Amino acid sequence: MIDQACKPGQMPLPTSLCGRVLAVGASDAMGRGGVQGDMKTLTALGVFCATAVTGLIADLSRAPAASRIVDVPAETVAAQMASVLDDIGADVIKTGWLRHADVIEAVAEQVERKAGRALLVVDPDMLAPGGAPLLDAAAIQAFKARLLVKATMLTPSIGEAAVLTGMSIDSVDDMVQAAMMLTTLGPEVIYLKGREIFGDTVTDVIVTDGEPHILEAPRLHAPRTTGAGTALASGIAGGLARGLKPRDAVELARLHVREAIIAALGTGDLNPLDHGYAFARVQGSAPRWLTEEGER
Amino acid sequence: MTADGRARVLIIAGSDSGGGAGIQADVKAVTALGADAATAVTALTVQNTLGVTGVMETPIDFIAEQMRTVFDRYGVQGVGALKSGMLHSVDVIDTVADLMREAGASLPFVLDPVMVAKGGARLLREDASQALIDRLLPRATVVTPNLPEAEVLTGMKIASLDDMIRAGRVLRRQGASAALVKGGHLTGDRLFDVLVCADGVAVFEDSRLETRHTHGTGCTTASAIAAGLAQGMTLVDAVARARVYVRTAMETAPGLGAGHGPLNHAHPLRNDRPTLSCFASGRR
Numbered sequence: 001m002i003d004q005a006c007k008p009g010q011m012p013l014p015t016s017l018c019g020r021v022l023a024v025g026a027s028d029a030m031g032r033g034g035v036q037g038d039m040k041t042l043t044a045l046g047v048f049c050a051t052a053v054t055g056l057i058a059d060l061s062r063a064p065a066a067s068r069i070v071d072v073p074a075e076t077v078a079a080q081m082a083s084v085l086d087d088i089g090a091d092v093i094k095t096g097w098l099r100h101a102d103v104i105e106a107v108a109e110q111v112e113r114k115a116g117r118a119l120l121v122v123d124p125d126m127l128a129p130g131g132a133p134l135l136d137a138a139a140i141q142a143f144k145a146r147l148l149v150k151a152t153m154l155t156p157s158i159g160e161a162a163v164l165t166g167m168s169i170d171s172v173d174d175m176v177q178a179a180m181m182l183t184t185l186g187p188e189v190i191y192l193k194g195r196e197i198f199g200d201t202v203t204d205v206i207v208t209d210g211e212p213h214i215l216e217a218p219r220l221h222a223p224r225t226t227g228a229g230t231a232l233a234s235g236i237a238g239g240l241a242r243g244l245k246p247r248d249a250v251e252l253a254r255l256h257v258r259e260a261i262i263a264a265l266g267t268g269d270l271n272p273l274d275h276g277y278a279f280a281r282v283q284g285s286a287p288r289w290l291t292e293e294g295e296r
Numbered sequence: 297m298t299a300d301g302r303a304r305v306l307i308i309a310g311s312d313s314g315g316g317a318g319i320q321a322d323v324k325a326v327t328a329l330g331a332d333a334a335t336a337v338t339a340l341t342v343q344n345t346l347g348v349t350g351v352m353e354t355p356i357d358f359i360a361e362q363m364r365t366v367f368d369r370y371g372v373q374g375v376g377a378l379k380s381g382m383l384h385s386v387d388v389i390d391t392v393a394d395l396m397r398e399a400g401a402s403l404p405f406v407l408d409p410v411m412v413a414k415g416g417a418r419l420l421r422e423d424a425s426q427a428l429i430d431r432l433l434p435r436a437t438v439v440t441p442n443l444p445e446a447e448v449l450t451g452m453k454i455a456s457l458d459d460m461i462r463a464g465r466v467l468r469r470q471g472a473s474a475a476l477v478k479g480g481h482l483t484g485d486r487l488f489d490v491l492v493c494a495d496g497v498a499v500f501e502d503s504r505l506e507t508r509h510t511h512g513t514g515c516t517t518a519s520a521i522a523a524g525l526a527q528g529m530t531l532v533d534a535v536a537r538a539r540v541y542v543r544t545a546m547e548t549a550p551g552l553g554a555g556h557g558p559l560n561h562a563h564p565l566r567n568d569r570p571t572l573s574c575f576a577s578g579r580r
Contacts, residue, residue: 013569017550017560027311027319029362030369031334036323039315040333043324046562048550050315053340056354058365068361072340076352079342080313087344087553088314248574255572268300270370276330279564282544284536287491287498290461 011248013256013278014046019241022084022118023234024052024077024107025096025125026069028060032227032271034097038234044275045256047238050088052080052107054097061129061226071099074106081110090118094237096230097125099134101142108146119152119240122187123233124160131159149186153246155233156182158196171197175205176212183207189246191236193229195219204254208246217254222261222272231257231273300374303331303526306366307519308359308392309381309410310351310419311337314344316558317414317512318381322519324561329541331523334370336362338382345511345553347415356387363395376526377404377437379519382419386427393431404525407436407472408518409445414511414556425449434471438493438531440518441467443481457488457499464492476535478517480510491535498532500539509549509557516559517542 021042028034035051042049054077056070057063084090093111098104111120124143126135135143144164148154158169161178164185169178172194179190190207197203204215232253239249257273264274305326312318319335326333338359342350367375378396383389396405409428411420420428425448433439433449441463443454450466452459460477467475474493482488484504491498520541524534545559552558 010571011574012567012571015565015567015569017548017562020552027335027337029335029337029365031323031332036319036333036335039320039323040327043327043562044565046565048315048552048558049320049324051311051313051320053311053313053337056337056340056358056362058358058362059369067365068358070355070358072352076340076342076350079350080340083313083342083344083349084315087346087555088558089552248572251572251574255570259570264302267302270300270374271302271332274302274332275327276332278566278569279328279330280566282329282537282541282564284533284538284540285500286536287500287532289495290497290499 013252014242017046017048019047019238019243020050020088020090021047021234021237021241022050022052022081022090022093024054024081024093026055026057026060027053029058030060033060033230037227037230038094040275041231041234041256042238044278045235045238045252047241050084050090052077052084054103055099064128064134074102077103078106078110081107085110085114091241092119092121092237094121094123094234095147096123098143099139101138104139104142104147108150111150120150121153121155121233121237121240122147122151123155123230124164126163127159133163144185151187153189153191153236154182154187155191155193155236157193157229161192172203172214175203179205179207179212183210191250193232206247206250215254217258220258220261222265227273228257228261231260303376303523304334304370304374305331305377305379305519305522305526306334306336306363306375307379308336308338308363308383309515310339310341312341312343312512314553314558316345317515321512321515321561322379322381325516325519325541326523328561328564329520329523331526334366336366338388339384343413345555345557347555348413348417353384356391359388360391360395367399372399375403377406377522379406379408379522380432381408381515381518382410384419384424385421386424389424389427389431393435396435404437405435406518406522406525407432407439408514409439409441409449410514411445411448429470436472437525438474438476438521439467439472440476440478440514440521442478442514446477457490460488460490461492461497464490468492474531489539491532493531495532502543505543505546507546507549509546509551509559511556511558513542513546513559516545516561
């Protein structure tokens with residue numbers, strides 16, 4: 001697929017449909033994270049999204065402590081992926097919530113089947129809000145040994161990067177060091193999301209071609225940012241599916257998420273992203289009313 | 297509009313891994329029409345454009361838990377409309393009806409009486425049609441059957457526009473506030489959908505589209521109507537917008553898959569979106 005909107009220099013956010021992403025992750029009934037967050041983001045970026053659901057959760061932001069999880073068996077995850085990959089296809093496979101070693105193994109096998117045809121973006125959903133680990137040791141081992149080694153791109157938060165590297169990350173210098181270390185685990189590109197380090201500037205680090213780049217943006221004082229991390233990762237997957245290079249895919253995702261946060265400002269703190277800004281109003285066309293007897 | 301100023305639709309339906317129907321179509325349609333979507337997943341289908349090859353049903357109590365969580369966290373006032381799709385069994389229908397009563401509000405409710413998937417797989421057990429009629433139809437702001445579904449619900453044979461109007465009237469007598477009977481299954485160059493509601497009978501007429509990309513048209517229509525109701529539109533305006541939205545989505549379908557392909561849910565994207573600097577020239 002070729003993105004006609006992509007020209008060197010200036011590029012508008014997408015205005016038409018291009019590219020396919022298979023989102024592998026949890027279903028979040030609240031609609032903020034998980035595959036719902038993926039679908040909202042990707043639709044707003046003009047990218048087709050299919051899904052393989054790995055677990056059903058009522059409120060992803062409170063799981064697992066205060067929201068029950070219905071795990072989906074590994075073979076059902078694999079069947080959903082195969083069903084999509086063998087018919088619709090995917091330019092990018094994006095993974096999120098993967099909690100068990102057997103599910104990670106099944107996902108890795110499906111990715112392997114399409115090696116060379118679909119890129120893999122891994123958003124390592126490893127920590128509950130508050131920092132408790134979501135994956136046990138066997139799952140972390142499978143995640144590193146089976147999935148990370150196949151990833152084109154990894155999009156961790158600071159907490160997740162700390163778990164994966166064993167480093168303590170407290171500064172931008174630490175972020176650069178951790179991101180460089182993560183490239184040794186397999187992914188060619190690392191996008192390390194820095195919003196957990198407080199200050200008026202949000203600093204993210206991207207490593208491409210072995211070189212770190214620092215991306216800064218003024219912090220938006222949105223109430224909370226539930227769903228923003230997912231939206232960044234799926235936006236990046238969407239950019240890659242549209243044929244952008246990783247650095248541009250990251251810029252695309254950052255600009256969209258920023259616009260979606262701005263659009264939601266002042267609408268309460270439960271859903272801080274509003275993707276609706278991306279769409280024009282659709283005009284209906286009026287019907288013909290029949291009289292009591294019928295006019296025909 | 298809802299408590300937080302966001303028009304939100306709670307979607308109660310199955311998941312289509314292929315992304316073309318089910319909650320995937322619903323979430324995409326609601327998003328593209330400027331509203332927010334929350335979901336209660338009733339089942340996971342393993343599905344692509346060729347058909348359904350597997351179904352994992354959500355435990356009944358967890359369907360309730362998803363609905364309750366959305367009502368608790370956003371508040372009943374935070375949900376502007378409900379939309380239901382695949383509700384495969386009597387137990388699921390009873391649970392959804394109970395939860396709607398528990399929420400206590402007379403929320404706009406779009407009932408899409410999903411019975412059979414595009415590829416022919418049965419998504420509603422035979423004994424469940426009566427439960428749908430008894431428990432959910434009386435709560436529906438609008439029920440949106442295609443012709444085979446309208447025939448099952450009304451027991452009528454429907455072969456003409458007049459039959460469609462009659463079926464709509466029967467569905468209202470069965471308890472629905474309004475019925476949108478969709479005529480896509482009739483033959484002929486013209487396509488008619490009929491809305492029978494308190495204001496009378498409205499006929500929507502179009503030329504017929506010849507396309508195999510019809511996966512999820514029913515889900516998409518119903519959730520587009522629900523988005524309009526959540527946004528405070530009148531029913532007839534919500535239906536009128538939903539039909540234009542779906543038609544354009546079919547006309548611009550991306551052509552994916554070997555069977556009934558998905559629609560282009562993203563077609564309303566603005567063409568005056570913000571511009572970003574492009575670093576790398578060319579493509580990956």
